[in-house]
Amino acid sequence: MDTQPKPHVVIVGGGFAGLWATRALAGAPLRISLVDRCNHHLFQPLLYQVATAGLSAPDIAAPLRHILRGQRNVTVLLDEVTGIDRSERTLRLREGGGLGYDYLLVASGATHAYFGHDEWTPHAPGLKTLDDAFGIRRRLLLAFERAEAESDPARRAALLTFVIVGAGPTGVELAGTLAEIARHTLNREFRHIDPRAARVILAEAGPRVLSSFPESLSKAARRQLERLGVEVHTGGAIERIDADHVQLAGQRIATRSVVWAAGVAASPLGALLGAPLDRAGRVQVEPDLGLPGDPRVFVAGDLAAISQDGRPVPGVAPAAKQMGRYVARAIRARIAGRKARPFRYRDFGNLATIGRRAAVVDLRGLRFSGVLAWWFWLAAHVFFLIGFRNRLVVLINWAWSYWTYQRNARIIVEPRPSSAVSRRRAEKPEEAATG
Amino acid sequence: MDTQPKPHVVIVGGGFAGLWATRALAGAPLRISLVDRCNHHLFQPLLYQVATAGLSAPDIAAPLRHILRGQRNVTVLLDEVTGIDRSERTLRLREGGGLGYDYLLVASGATHAYFGHDEWTPHAPGLKTLDDAFGIRRRLLLAFERAEAESDPARRAALLTFVIVGAGPTGVELAGTLAEIARHTLNREFRHIDPRAARVILAEAGPRVLSSFPESLSKAARRQLERLGVEVHTGGAIERIDADHVQLAGQRIATRSVVWAAGVAASPLGALLGAPLDRAGRVQVEPDLGLPGDPRVFVAGDLAAISQDGRPVPGVAPAAKQMGRYVARAIRARIAGRKARPFRYRDFGNLATIGRRAAVVDLRGLRFSGVLAWWFWLAAHVFFLIGFRNRLVVLINWAWSYWTYQRNARIIVEPRPSSAVSRRRAEKPEEAATG
Numbered sequence: 082m083d084t085q086p087k088p089h090v091v092i093v094g095g096g097f098a099g100l101w102a103t104r105a106l107a108g109a110p111l112r113i114s115l116v117d118r119c120n121h122h123l124f125q126p127l128l129y130q131v132a133t134a135g136l137s138a139p140d141i142a143a144p145l146r147h148i149l150r151g152q153r154n155v156t157v158l159l160d161e162v163t164g165i166d167r168s169e170r171t172l173r174l175r176e177g178g179g180l181g182y183d184y185l186l187v188a189s190g191a192t193h194a195y196f197g198h199d200e201w202t203p204h205a206p207g208l209k210t211l212d213d214a215f216g217i218r219r220r221l222l223l224a225f226e227r228a229e230a231e232s233d234p235a236r237r238a239a240l241l242t243f244v245i246v247g248a249g250p251t252g253v254e255l256a257g258t259l260a261e262i263a264r265h266t267l268n269r270e271f272r273h274i275d276p277r278a279a280r281v282i283l284a285e286a287g288p289r290v291l292s293s294f295p296e297s298l299s300k301a302a303r304r305q306l307e308r309l310g311v312e313v314h315t316g317g318a319i320e321r322i323d324a325d326h327v328q329l330a331g332q333r334i335a336t337r338s339v340v341w342a343a344g345v346a347a348s349p350l351g352a353l354l355g356a357p358l359d360r361a362g363r364v365q366v367e368p369d370l371g372l373p374g375d376p377r378v379f380v381a382g383d384l385a386a387i388s389q390d391g392r393p394v395p396g397v398a399p400a401a402k403q404m405g406r407y408v409a410r411a412i413r414a415r416i417a418g419r420k421a422r423p424f425r426y427r428d429f430g431n432l433a434t435i436g437r438r439a440a441v442v443d444l445r446g447l448r449f450s451g452v453l454a455w456w457f458w459l460a461a462h463v464f465f466l467i468g469f470r471n472r473l474v475v476l477i478n479w480a481w482s483y484w485t486y487q488r489n490a491r492i493i494v495e496p497r498p499s500s501a502v503s504r505r506r507a508e509k510p511e512e513a514a515t516g
Numbered sequence: 517m518d519t520q521p522k523p524h525v526v527i528v529g530g531g532f533a534g535l536w537a538t539r540a541l542a543g544a545p546l547r548i549s550l551v552d553r554c555n556h557h558l559f560q561p562l563l564y565q566v567a568t569a570g571l572s573a574p575d576i577a578a579p580l581r582h583i584l585r586g587q588r589n590v591t592v593l594l595d596e597v598t599g600i601d602r603s604e605r606t607l608r609l610r611e612g613g614g615l616g617y618d619y620l621l622v623a624s625g626a627t628h629a630y631f632g633h634d635e636w637t638p639h640a641p642g643l644k645t646l647d648d649a650f651g652i653r654r655r656l657l658l659a660f661e662r663a664e665a666e667s668d669p670a671r672r673a674a675l676l677t678f679v680i681v682g683a684g685p686t687g688v689e690l691a692g693t694l695a696e697i698a699r700h701t702l703n704r705e706f707r708h709i710d711p712r713a714a715r716v717i718l719a720e721a722g723p724r725v726l727s728s729f730p731e732s733l734s735k736a737a738r739r740q741l742e743r744l745g746v747e748v749h750t751g752g753a754i755e756r757i758d759a760d761h762v763q764l765a766g767q768r769i770a771t772r773s774v775v776w777a778a779g780v781a782a783s784p785l786g787a788l789l790g791a792p793l794d795r796a797g798r799v800q801v802e803p804d805l806g807l808p809g810d811p812r813v814f815v816a817g818d819l820a821a822i823s824q825d826g827r828p829v830p831g832v833a834p835a836a837k838q839m840g841r842y843v844a845r846a847i848r849a850r851i852a853g854r855k856a857r858p859f860r861y862r863d864f865g866n867l868a869t870i871g872r873r874a875a876v877v878d879l880r881g882l883r884f885s886g887v888l889a890w891w892f893w894l895a896a897h898v899f900f901l902i903g904f905r906n907r908l909v910v911l912i913n914w915a916w917s918y919w920t921y922q923r924n925a926r927i928i929v930e931p932r933p934s935s936a937v938s939r940r941r942a943e944k945p946e947e948a949a950t951g
Binding site for chain 2: 143
């Protein structure tokens with residue numbers, strides 16, 4: 082019995098689904114390979130804090146190798162999947178060549194989508210990776226710098242106009258935080274502009290903000306956003322985005338800073354599986370998160386499309402963790418010749434923060450908003466951050482920001498080690514992106 | 517009297533010299549413009565900690581605007597000086613056009629120099645800016661990742677060989693910290709390599725390490741480096757650096773990771789002044805740090821060449837701060853029609869850290885090394901860090917690293933928001949740099 086080779090489980094993606102699956106297989110008589118093209122797990126719910134200079138990257142990210150150093154049945158591979166051959170049970174990796182599997186979990190998540198308007202990409206960056214967050218941070222901070230140096234009033238006003246597209250949790254958090262930065266953080270630092278004059282516009286095509294929340298909380302969120310100084314536009318789609326304008330429901334808005342927080346598309350790995358996809362590119366999985374007709378392959382997290390009680394399971398971190406843990410159980414069951422009971426998503430509630438002392442909480446019927454919701458959100462997020470040290474430093478950073486209104490990560494780093502000239506160029510993201 | 521326009525002082529460079537000059541002019545009846553192409557002041561003595569993943573950027577950098585927000589006579593300009601016309605008393609800025617001055621302080625510092633071997637630049641990056649530090653961090657961490665994926669023993673050994681060129685304070689700190697990372701931090705995280713097998717080679721062309729220290733401390737430093745596992749080569753020059761080898765005193769060393777900590781060249785702004793320069797490109801200033809024959813222009817910090825008691829004033833942070841403060845006094849004196857007494861550098865001593873519980877301290881005759889010196893170094897550096905919050909977070913990070921041997925900033929961030937393919941390419945710094 083002992084001479085039999087251990088089954089090889091390959092997990093693609095070190096996000097919530099992949100990492101939770103990996104950890105749930107600790108101690109199992111398996112060989113696990115965890116493949117990710119980044120060296121770190123990212124606590125995505127706080128990524129907007131990196132984009133708005135409240136936290137730095139190591140506060141919300143930790144090397145996968147480090148998280149898993151004690152789990153001896155795991156090998157972490159920094160690599161990228163370029164092909165999947167299910168008949169041969171082999172992945173193709175960009176660096177490492179072929180990688181065979183006995184069981185495969187694809188949990189490569191989602192990226193942003195522009196609804197067929199890919200030409201908007203350079204003008205309206207989305208927020209999915211640490212690199213995205215640094216790019217947005219650079220853009221937002223440089224807009225204030227350029228406004229300070231600009232003498233033409235119209236151009237200055239355009240530089241001080243910020244448009245966030247999409248009023249889901251990320252868009253709402255970005256808009257609220259940005260309004261706070263303009264009103265409080267940058268106050269007194271400039272000599273020619275008043276940052277408090279900045280306009281922050283939150284544009285939502287649907288009828289209300291935070292549409293995944295009950296209507297009463299959407300209303301509360303909108304009130305809180307407006308109190309922070311955000312202009313909320315609902316029910317009007319974005320018609321056009323270019324380098325210096327946004328066209329919103331027929332209205333032309335001069336702006337140099339647009340952030341895309343609207344569309345989500347599944348990772349392209351879904352298509353490589355050769356299985357049925359939904360409109361957003363997600364893989365339509367069986368009730369046990371397996372691929373139809375292939376008992377060796379599972380899909381979890383934002384890449385998996387599954388409904389429960391007639392409603393789709395949402396693309397949120399708790400669902401991804403639950404799916405990851407479930408797939409670990411399902412693989413153990415299959416190895417033992419059993420079949421796992423169907424996956425059930427347990428919805429413990431929904432939180433979103435809006436800004437300083439403003440949030441909404443929906444705990445399966447118990448709904449509240451405002452200061453109390455904000456404290457609840459804060460406690461929940463610090464609790465769920467991976468690693469004790471991160472929690473402590475994040476808490477200190479937040480306490481500091483709370484009392485002083487300051488944000489510590491307001492550092493613009495030039496993205497390339499190069500000459501002074503190209504360094505300057507690199508500081509102009511909209512030019513670098515279009516040119 | 518009140519209708520007379522206030523004199524305009526332009527300070528170029530927000531490093532120690534420029535920032536300390538600016539602050540020493542607080543309250544003076546002047547208009548000050550502080551020009552820097554970065555938005556932040558950088559605590560350069562701890563930059564090697566960012567390169568070796570011990571600290572993150574906001575721990576050692578703060579926005580100039582924020583530091584100076586309360587000093588109402590200062591305007592901070594994020595811009596780059598491209599020309600200096602002393603006859604017209606005007607600077608040319610890349611973004612902002614012409615900027616006239618009544619008094620000018622040029623404190624744009626130094627960069628690294630390859631002694632006529634600029635072709636080594638892509639293979640042996642230097643460490644002067646935050647961007648440099650991120651590039652080196654990425655390189656060092658990726659070398660271990662690639663070694664883990666490499667099956668050829670010779671290539672794997674080359675990936676695990678690190679060469680630091682130059683055994684001044686930065687080179688010594690980098691070598692000692694890197695040895696500690698390989699021996700302790702990464703221990704247990706890899707499955708195919710033993711990071712403790714990594715070679716860290718410190719190459720110094722001169723006869724001893726830390727040549728600015730007394731000989732007994734150089735010996736102590738060398739002993740401590742060797743105890744940490746660093747191979748120290750003195751008295752042999754680097755003859756060649758290419759993508760996968762270093763030629764050191766006739767010996768060919770296979771390596772993929774070289775860091776340049778050897779040569780320093782003054783900022784190119786010295787040449788724009790049209791004044792006599794020394795061999796390193798530094799401006800030869802008068803005893804009051806003024807330009808010979810031009811009472812309107814001063815030079816301070818690493819860009820200034822000045823001797824005292826027959827020895828050059830060293831290019832260290834305390835000297836730059838003292839020069840900055842002195843120039844502020846000299847400008848006030850000139851405006852009042854007086855002449856300041858010559859600049860005197862007060863040398864309070866010299867510290868260098870080597871690694872965990874290893875450092876050397878030379879306090880004008882009081883010399884010690886080892887654990888006590890390390891605690892002294894730690895206290896001094898935390899004390900001199902700008903801003904209370906930074907100090908606290910840095911202390912927590914250090915305490916955490918000390919007890920756990922962990923380093924928190926081990927995050928590899930891809931430098932460009934772009935497609936998956938170019939993201940992978942960007943993760944190969946040696947290819948990106950040469951290609």
